[in-house]
Amino acid sequence: xxxxxxxxxxxxxxxxxxxxxxxxxxxxxxxxxxxxxxxxxxxxxxxxxxxxxxxxxxxxxxxxxxxxxxxxxxxxxxxxxxxxxxxxxxxxxxxxxxxxxxxxxxxxxxxxxxxxxxxxxxxxxxxxxxxxxxxxxxxxxxxxxxxxxxxxxxxxxxxxxxxxxxxxxxxxxxxxxxxxxxxxxxxxxxxxxxxxxxxxxxxxxxxxxxxxxxxxxxxxxxxxxxxxxxxxxxxxxxxxxxxxxxxxxxxxxxxxxxxxxxxxxxxxxxxxxxxxxxxxxxxxx
Amino acid sequence: xxxxxxxxxxxxxxxxxxxxxxxxxxxxxxxxxxxxxxxxxxxxxxxxxxxxxxxxxxxxxxxxxxxxxxxxxxxxxxxxxxxxxxxxxxxxxxxxxxxxxxxxxxxxxxxxxxxxxxxxxxxxxxxxxxxxxxxxxxxxxxxxxxxxxxxxxxxxxxxxxxxxxxxxxxxxxxxxxxxxxxxxxxxxxxxxxxxxxxxxxxxxxxxxxxxxxxxxxxxxxxxxxxxxxxxxxxxxxxxxxx
Numbered sequence: 001x002x003x004x005x006x007x008x009x010x011x012x013x014x015x016x017x018x019x020x021x022x023x024x025x026x027x028x029x030x031x032x033x034x035x036x037x038x039x040x041x042x043x044x045x046x047x048x049x050x051x052x053x054x055x056x057x058x059x060x061x062x063x064x065x066x067x068x069x070x071x072x073x074x075x076x077x078x079x080x081x082x083x084x085x086x087x088x089x090x091x092x093x094x095x096x097x098x099x100x101x102x103x104x105x106x107x108x109x110x111x112x113x114x115x116x117x118x119x120x121x122x123x124x125x126x127x128x129x130x131x132x133x134x135x136x137x138x139x140x141x142x143x144x145x146x147x148x149x150x151x152x153x154x155x156x157x158x159x160x161x162x163x164x165x166x167x168x169x170x171x172x173x174x175x176x177x178x179x180x181x182x183x184x185x186x187x188x189x190x191x192x193x194x195x196x197x198x199x200x201x202x203x204x205x206x207x208x209x210x211x212x213x214x215x216x217x218x219x220x221x222x223x224x225x226x227x228x229x230x231x232x233x234x235x236x237x238x239x240x241x242x243x244x245x246x247x248x249x250x251x252x253x254x255x256x257x258x259x260x261x262x263x264x265x266x267x268x269x270x271x272x273x274x275x276x277x278x279x280x281x282x283x284x285x
Numbered sequence: 286x287x288x289x290x291x292x293x294x295x296x297x298x299x300x301x302x303x304x305x306x307x308x309x310x311x312x313x314x315x316x317x318x319x320x321x322x323x324x325x326x327x328x329x330x331x332x333x334x335x336x337x338x339x340x341x342x343x344x345x346x347x348x349x350x351x352x353x354x355x356x357x358x359x360x361x362x363x364x365x366x367x368x369x370x371x372x373x374x375x376x377x378x379x380x381x382x383x384x385x386x387x388x389x390x391x392x393x394x395x396x397x398x399x400x401x402x403x404x405x406x407x408x409x410x411x412x413x414x415x416x417x418x419x420x421x422x423x424x425x426x427x428x429x430x431x432x433x434x435x436x437x438x439x440x441x442x443x444x445x446x447x448x449x450x451x452x453x454x455x456x457x458x459x460x461x462x463x464x465x466x467x468x469x470x471x472x473x474x475x476x477x478x479x480x481x482x483x484x485x486x487x488x489x490x491x492x493x494x495x496x497x498x499x500x501x502x503x504x505x506x507x508x509x510x511x512x513x514x515x516x517x518x519x520x521x522x523x524x525x526x527x
Binding site for chain 2: 097100101104105107108109110111112115163167170171174175176177179180181183184185186187188189190191192193194195198203204206212213214243244246248251252254255256259260262263264265266267
């Protein structure tokens with residue numbers, strides 16, 4: 001007889017049962033302690049209580065903090081793209097695949113906003129509107145909504161930052177079911193980032209900036225591979241080539257420093273992400 | 286590196302300790318419940334079967350009892366991807382442009398770097414080399430190669446996303462996170478070559494666990510990933526403690 005078998009039965013109905021239970025060792029411990037005190041008749045009730053704890057426990061404050069941080073970034077991205085789609089006529093070349101691509105990305109960012117808002121419920125941060133942002137970053141990118149290339153460059157910075165920001169929070173969500181959802185958002189942002197980079201290069205037709213879909217080493221070995229120094233902060237530390245003590249450069253024939261850097265995307269600490277986001281927020285975080 | 290391995294092994298010990306103490310806790314609970322448990326149907330469900338715990342004799346074994354199992358799972362997938370891209374890069378389909386050839390070279394080196402990273406990180410705990418079976422892929426056809434590349438990349442993203450929650454070491458979790466976004470960049474690029482603009486077409490990824498309404502990418506648990514990947518592997522992959 002094994003409680004694991006019972007859990008397996010439940011898993012057939014709820015595939016996430018282990019994810020729900022694992023991070024909640026306390027609930028399991030309570031359950032085992034309780035089992036010493038109760039009578040057999042109360043057994044099914046006790047099991048019910050265990051699962052109620054697994055399913056009904058309120059989200060820890062640190063997790064809410066991570067989710068609200070993510071929500072802020074998703075608001076930023078959503079309003080950035082939405083304004084381009086609905087309020088900047090002529091910015092995105094009409095009749096090109098770019099319209100569909102930017103609309104798709106806008107829709108995903110909105111989906112992320114709604115998902116995070118829903119998960120946070122009453123703990124969600126106050127909503128942010130387009131007017132809460134300054135996407136020129138105090139005129140650093142003055143023509144962001146009139147020059148398509150500037151728009152794409154800022155979009156790339158946002159997407160690459162988004163990927164780094166989610167990665168930076170993975171540790172805080174370790175072992176929590178929320179981690180899987182965060183990872184699912186994280187890789188969508190990476191898909192966006194690669195596509196925006198590909199768009200800057202001119203897409204399948206080429207002819208644009210010398211930017212790869214993956215973050216490479218910049219000219220002269222700098223971490224920023226975009227050639228736009230205003231976004232240096234977005235790429236700080238991306239040139240790392242040692243992973244958990246393993247040096248990647250030269251790990252096999254042909255794996256140069258540039259390839260090593262491309263092979264691993266680096267996280268960005270919350271404070272660094274906040275200082276990037278603050279460039280675009282009228283009221284800083 | 287060596288030091289890191291040792292540190293990891295030491296860190297893993299308390300985890301093993303938990304594994305040993307957990308059955309004890311269960312036993313004290315069951316001692317009590319076992320007196321006349323037959324009457325309780327729900328408890329009886331717990332008697333159905335024992336979990337198979339014996340390692341198989343042939344092939345490689347992924348033992349998911351700890352992080353090394355997860356890393357070996359990733360190592361297996363990276364071996365598969367690296368072998369595929371090495372073959373593509375060494376003799377690209379005639380329909381590939383110069384740019385595509387260069388980028389598939391890049392991807393080849395990324396996958397080799399991932400494979401070698403896991404091999405080193407796992408050290409003596411690493412599984413052996415897998416023998417691949419790419420008989421279903423026509424390496425002379427651009428369409429066939431791109432289709433296979435897309436399948437590998439999307440599956441890779443789903444695999445990392447679905448297994449991350451099992452990692453207990455925060456540094457390994459981070460390393461997996463650093464790799465999965467690169468796989469997602471590959472997926473985005475390859476998808477754009479297959480059909481420009483399909484870089485994040487989540488509606489086509491629902492079978493891999495994506496959810497378009499939530500803007501969520503693919504995520505699959507290892508038991509779902511391995512049968513799909515198995516099509517390309519000759520070596521028998523045994524799975525325990527999943």
